Amino acid sequence: MRTKQVKHIKKLVSKHLGRTTKRVDRPPTQGMFSRIFFVTLADGREVVIQFRTERLDLDTFKVAKCAFSQVVPDAVALQDEELENIGVHSVTGKDAEGRITVNKSLGRVLSKGYLADNSASSLDEVTTYRPLLRGFLDRLNEISNLPFWVSHYDLNEVNILIDESCEVTGLIDWELSTPKPFAVGREFWIPEEFEVAERAPWNELFAGMAQKTHGMLEKNIDLVQDAVILGTLLDTFFWEDRQVGYGEISMKALPRFLTYRITPVRGDEPPYKE
Template sequence: MTKFVKSNADLPKTLNSDAKQIARAKTLAEAHLGVKAKKAKGPRVQGFFSRTMKVTMDNGEEAIIQFRVKPLDVASFHQARDVLGPVVPNIKRLQDAELDRDGIATYFMTCMPGKTWLESNLWDKWDPKMNVEATKSLGRILSQGYVLGGSEAVVDSEIKGKLEQLLESKNNDVQRFRADIQRLLSSIDKLKYLPLWVSHADLNYLNILVEDSGQVSGIVDWELSKNLPFGVGLSRVHDLAGKYRNRMFHMPKEFEEAERGFWEELFGGIPTDIKRTLLNHLREIEMAVHVGTLLDTLDQGETLNQAALNSLPLLLTYRIPALRGDGAPFPTANT
């Protein structure tokens, strides 16, 4: 069976239709919660490796049942929930002999309130106020991401290794940024001064849930999260405060209000002793954001996102608010 789900036809016979997924999700939810299921429905956009159903029980409770062709590392979910709290869904592997035999891993997750950021702020209905509030709210949540331990090992084994692999890449799109890779690699040991932070691998509009007010109510899909030096996992603030149009990154009028608000809320919620360390290493934080931006764009296999590639030269000039003062976030940007 394929490990990439383009349609229901890529799933085994036990799950190869919406009706089968709905029926199985209701049965599993009933067995797990001990309450009869009323209905089940999938989201507007499904994942590349899964099919997800939101099940509504007779008592009004809602639950998520997910069928995956690739098993999850639930330990990363549990750690993120321990650090960030209930904004991260709880997760449990469910046993289903038939699905297990077909190579499908099944999971129960708590249903998070709100709608995806994408559904709440569609491109043709861009709400500046909502976008600012959501970006600031995300900063408050991520301010709690500190985890014990030093960054030395992850810099040596994870980040340095990925940058070295990119230097060896034969991909022409990667080679365009060879000088940037070398520049960051030459100073990479400076990231060892930064504390570890739990870092989501794909903070995008589909993985963040928000209330109508713009407050972030949930962050999902933590299976690839890692503990990285502070800043490496924060590069998506560009994407969330800004937007892509015609394969290029653009800053709406409210970009700086959202982006500065993100950092203000982030630093405002960090424990005092950890914040003191971070304020002594602002240049290292800015470098960490550049490293995260570069890896997020180039370390994606052979097929790279063209919009991200087109925007990378600009994004690698980013200055964090604490260093740029009243200056522009991207000094080279046309205004």
């Protein structure tokens, strides 16, 4: 582990928590734009310290905290003048001349991005799903009647904390987790044991919610299924510079993802249609 990082961690713990650091560990996998460390304090408490390139948005943590209470950690932004003055938010070349040089260099690099004479092939991929998307326009009012729900946007092993019994004790990194109609914001991925493990969250999700909400969703289970598909489409496509864009990996997986049916709808059948 880098000595400078440990040095800053000890300094932050002492300055903001008034405690000394006993041990610093790092997870096996790190995020793309941050560095996370698990810190054990001298009094036995454990905290997570994250070095970031962007400012921490605490509002999303507050919303999640209201819904999930103990599972969402208390989050504070730690101010440190020394780290802020390093300039991790800036490109090299602080003055105008330096920025112009960087931008010219970027232009030369990105000028090699030619792939084809026109964009027809990629446009065809998008227009294939136009009828499906248009169909959702007529159902937006129906979907808006689903409960307003906050779910975690990026459920992966880095953001899920568990105890020795594999029970979830905490969820971190809530910044992109904005509330949406139930099932629209649910993220899922396919591990090797997917067909066995996939049923568990749906069963526990419905069992753990208020009985009144459960009953309402059961009566509108087809609408919940549609909301899942809508969420999948919204996660694949995006609007940027007045054009529709998409992630290439998501687009390749989309035909299969669109056949996904939630547990209450499909019963004992497989989650995806072959």
